[in-house]
Amino acid sequence: MEIKNKPGHLKPLAGAASLPLYRQVKRELQKIIEAGHYGSGKPLPSEAALALALQISIGTLRHAVDELVHEHVLVRRQGKGTFVAPHNNARFMFQFFHIEPRSAPEDDDTLLEQEFPEIACIGFARDKADAAEARALRIKPGEPVFRIENKLALRRRVVVHDKLTLSAAMFRNLTEKRFVERPSTVYALYQTDFGITVLRAQERARAVAAGKAVARVLSVPDAFPVIEVHRLALTFGDKPVEYRVSTINTQAHDYVSVLSKTS
């Protein structure tokens, strides 16, 4: 056949180090996703169509999609199409919820049937960002924020106290009603109502003596040792979305994390 390929010729990065074509395609796809169309049940254009539109081979297009699928940004369904990954299923829920009862060492491997927590909103207010919140969310101190307080129960026992902080500029018109009536997780709410996709989160945990207010919520003695987790949730471009301080009663539950070479 003797056909010359011209990799890096169709779409080189002028002057720069010329990112591989499939990386450029990946970025292109990310833009499409971030634009927000294709949110609800609608599949992306077919691989053949995308490859044609971008004037690349289907193999290269698939390489780009492969990476996004591996990052759980897209999901493929054979015979149906490729979709942006939904935030509403149980599987995703437990990407960000890592509390487990301490019992049942029957099966060692991970999540077989994790329990869904029962969430109750016990506070909702609009206020000005303090220093810590502003630094975390990368806004100016004093800018308006929403503060939401939740308690989470497993088997009727309150195990976690959550304090969420959201930038009011990012979450315009957020109301307590929407928070209380949300269908599933808050991250699904961010996506459906505000087009914000949480991609990653970093958590920093420390042991502290429970404060009076939180101790009452968790039904532990005053100054009892609890774990305090500071979480920052991020979207595309590592932009901060939510700052959250969780306090966990670890008398009967563990804060679980899986360290893997596959991380």
Place this chain on the structure above:
Amino acid sequence: MEIKNKPGHLKPLAGAASLPLYRQVKRELQKIIEAGHYGSGKPLPSEAALALALQISIGTLRHAVDELVHEHVLVRRQGKGTFVAPHNNARFMFQFFHIEPRSAPEDDDTLLEQEFPEIACIGFARDKADAAEARALRIKPGEPVFRIENKLALRRRVVVHDKLTLSAAMFRNLTEKRFVERPSTVYALYQTDFGITVLRAQERARAVAAGKAVARVLSVPDAFPVIEVHRLALTFGDKPVEYRVSTINTQAHDYVSVLSKTS
């Protein structure tokens, strides 16, 4: 050209659901790796050679290798070859060490320059497994185990107390000398001296009041709140390798974990 491919024809799984060829190849590669040759600086056979030997196309071979690379089991080095992932470099170290100073919120993104802990062995003994150890390591209570105690310091301050338990059957002829003189991490030692590759670990964390002995090692008041982490390290086939209880002084350091859709 009009050449018919015969996918699933060269190497179908008789009777069964016929795993894709590249998955079969992946297993083949895993066997090669587990066999233990290719441990020290020696590259695997080249992709072209492997594809030829297995009578498959190079694309399929690469697909299999891609997955193992993504799982950090193999690493590729352009111009040199493909190697089994070493356990001795800094990058890997921090796959399993997630303690960070609480300061410096300068750069939000992860590990730019994490500090290497200074490790000191403060105990080494051969004993019989108690109930908890036996259950974790999946051996019988009373079977011989090694117990090792370490303390880890960051910036000259002791931050972590570790208590490791290893099955003596799995680690024959382990000596205190080898542990003290180890070049880098213990997981590198497991690999070089015993051919055991740690692939994953699960950690369960809880807040507790520090016991007297540990409190002294960590220089915290008696009954001070600390985090206790129970780790089980696993190798191929999810076989338990090491059971470890770490106690962390979180006065100035955090126990960090990154939750990601890319998990």
Place this chain on the structure above:
DNA sequence: TAGTGGTCTAGACCACGTG
């Protein structure tokens, strides 16, 4: 039957590391 993603092949050329 038609359209989608999933697998596999064969081969060209590029970029890196070593001699």
Place this chain on the structure above:
DNA sequence: ACGTGGTCTAGACCACTAC
């Protein structure tokens, strides 16, 4: 100059889902 992995292409066929 040579061998290694890295990228890209073009096309065939399979498996699933819809209509």
